[in-house]
Amino acid sequence: MLKIKNINVSYGGIKALQDVSLEVPEGKVVTLIGANGAGKSTLLKSIAGIVTPDSGSIEFLGNNIAGNKVYKTVGEGIALVPEGRKVFTDLTVAENLKIGSFLRNDKKEIEKDMEWIYSLFPRLKERSWQYAGTLSGGEQQMLAVGRALMSRPKLMMMDEPSLGLAPLVVQDIFSIIKEVNKSGVTILLIEQNANMALKTADLAYVLETGKIVLSGSGKDLLENESVKEAYLGKKKNK
Structure with a gap:
């Protein structure tokens, strides 16, 4: 349904998103987790038309909507x-x-x-x-x-x-x-409560400093040791 390919967004020379690619399949709940300042809200604003990417494509139902006005995005x-x-x-x-x-x-x-x-x-x-x-x-x-x-x-x-x-x-x-x-x-969800988000999501992505560093099913990421340590407050067993 939604395909994002290599989008880059920068604010005053600072790169907020770097070559971000992800997919949101029709009928699914997809979540994006990451720390404050990772670029999560910037990604949603780029899809919505509030922010225009420097490069890359945002395809929704086969149409490239990158750079659309907000009302056009709503109309889509x-x-x-x-x-x-x-x-x-x-x-x-x-x-x-x-x-x-x-x-x-x-x-x-x-x-x-x-x-x-x-x-x-x-x-x-x-x-x-x-x-x-x-x-x-x-x-x-x-x-x-x-x-x-x-x-x-x-x-x-x-x-x-x-x-x-x-x-x-x-x-x-x-x-x-x-x-x-x-x-x-279809739902694309950004959420600081990583535990609830991953339990709800069919598919999940981890965004760190503007880059996608991990993806998988919500269940898989819920059980991933590095995700547990970084976002679920659980320390790795030594």
């Missing part, structure tokens, strides 16, 4: 749930969701999708006329996911969805990721 079927949620705090829950469908004009289908979002997130339905800024962190994350789903994406990218959330809420968020994936949406 890619949605981003940004780090920090970025909900519109002065708008209601319902208004935030409707913004997610800004490229659509099928009113009846939009209403159906709103109901589907509310069935996924009953708390959002209870708070549909509440201002988004008054929601808890977990509820705002649910709203950010719901808003992304309103564009009917084929691929949903998520940047640190569990950041700053209580452990019980994190469990809820990962349950939702699985549920959304079951509905037919």
